[in-house]
Amino acid sequence: MAKTLQFLLSSFLLYASILLQQTLATKIIVTNNSTTTPGGIRFDREIGVAFTIATEQSINQFIWKLFRQNTPADRKDVPVLNVVVKRLDDDTLAETGGDNIYVNDNGIMSFGDARFDFTALMYHETTHIFQWSGRGTAPGGLTEGIADYVVMKSKYFVSEGYTKPGEGGRWDEGYGVTARFLEYCDGLREGFTVDLNNKMREVYKDEYFLEMLGKPLDQVWNEYKAKYAK
Structure with a gap:
């Protein structure tokens, strides 16, 4: 009975997702290329294609809303987004290309x-798909920080063990260090991180900090570090 209900639920989610995809600009395709490995088997048993498609659609909407990208013209054009489960050569959990x-x-x-845990990971990786990076001119640590920032704004953020405000040696160190710095900048100017992302559609400039915060980047970072100095 339990297996029957699980099958019916999975079928319903897949059907609903297919219908929803017809109304969205981005089509989601999920492929498991590791069906015989322990991780691939666990993906099929505990996560699944239907859940991944529905989750990705929800994340897409979340990112567009957070970034205030209300029309297709505001967003990066991504006709098809592929999620592929496979063996990666390094120890990274996921990567984009x-x-x-x-x-x-x-x-x-x-x-x-x-x-x-899979959904939290997808918030980070999907942000890389839809965020602006100044056509590659933005520091890699900044794009990683924005991806973590999006996770922090979601209900899948776990603060325990995460980077604390004020930690790190460089503003563009990436991940939690940069996400916490961006959070601080939001406190100086509401919507700073979202506006910074949208300014980077064509190019990144350090001067955006001065333009939006009235202070050069180095000063903002130094004041941030001083605020949380032990």
């Missing part, structure tokens, strides 16, 4: 709550 998200099947085995 083009309009593709590659999830390491080995990494899936490190998840606690498979669906929760």
Whole structure:
């Protein structure tokens, strides 16, 4: 009975997702290339294609709303987004390339709550698909920080063990260090991080900090560090 209900639920989610995709600009395709590995098997059993498609659609909407990209003209054009479960050569949980998200099947085995941890990971990686990077001129640490910033704004953010405000040696160190700095900048000017992302559609400039905050980047970082100095 339980297996029957699970099958019916999965079928319903897949059907609903297909209908929803017809109204969205981005089509989601999910492929498991590791069906015989422990991580690939766990993906099929505990996460699944239907759940991933529905989750990605929800994340897309979340990112567009957070970035205030209300029309297709405001957004990066991504006709098809592929999520591929496969073996990655390094120990990274996931990576992006083009309009593709590659999830390491080995990494899936490190998840606690498979669906929760997978979804949190997808918020980060999907942000890389839709964020602006100044056509590659933005520091890599900034784009990673914005991706973590999006996770922090979602209900899948776990603060325990995460970077604390004031930690780090450089503003563009990436991930939690940069996300916390961006959070601080939001406190100086509401919507700073969202506006910074949207300004980077064509090019990134350090001068954006001066333009929006009235202070040069180095000064903002030094004041941030001083605020949280122990």
